[in-house]
Amino acid sequence: MTKGKKILIVEDEMVISLEIAATLKRLGYEVAGQAITGIEALRLVEETDPDLILMDIRLKGDMDGIEAACQVSDRFDLPVIFLTAHSDEVTLERAIAVSPSGYLIKPFKDRELYSSIELALHKHEIRQRIRPEKIVREVQSDLVHLSGVSALVISPRGIVIRANQNACDLLETDQADLCGTRITAWICSDTATADTPPVTEGSILPCNVAIRSQKGTIRKVSIETGFIAGEEGRIQGYLLVITPV
Known part of the structure; x- marks a missing residue:
């Protein structure tokens, strides 16, 4: 001991x-x-x-x-x-x-x-x-320093883990209410098609969708997705950058 x-x-x-x-x-x-x-x-x-x-x-x-x-x-x-x-x-x-x-x-x-x-x-x-890789921690920490973009970190199954202030403003909510929700909950259901699957293990968000904020505001956005790899190259989450179009 x-x-x-x-x-x-x-x-x-x-x-x-x-x-x-x-x-x-x-x-x-x-x-x-x-x-x-x-x-x-x-x-x-x-x-x-x-x-x-x-x-x-x-x-x-x-x-x-x-x-x-x-x-x-x-x-x-x-x-x-x-x-x-x-x-x-x-x-x-x-x-x-x-x-x-x-x-x-x-x-x-x-x-x-x-x-x-x-x-x-x-x-x-x-x-x-x-001293193994600490990519997920570093990405989450760096979110607060990203300016001019709306960025979130989600788990492999689509749960929001962290978000910067721009993302909270875009979705008209705060960190406490946003974290712990599924990212698909913020996507307008009428924009989903067979070609735009929800985020689960093995699938990623589509590039162009409409999102609905907590106050009901609907905006068309483009979503760019990047893998977050941890130790031994295993995927530990995704970094999403959301841009209004």
């Missing part, structure tokens, strides 16, 4: 957080801190320099655990294990897209927690040695 490793707990239910802290101490780990919001978690990461983060997906405030984990990966490159009572498909796909080091469904047993932590720490140590 990697004794003495510091672990940050991000959990907005204090009773659960205290139970996890007690379990970690019993297993020989050090509790770096306890946060109830994503913003507080980022602050504590800077202050305490943990070795691993246990992150609840549903948090208080505007930033959920998945968004907080994205920022942790972008800024600190630390292993994150998601803790959640929610195992629905959309939540799972959003979580997987962040490339977490583990995913535990509540309630979990001490042994499950221990095994997940040890495996995550071991995998992270190996990753630090070989």
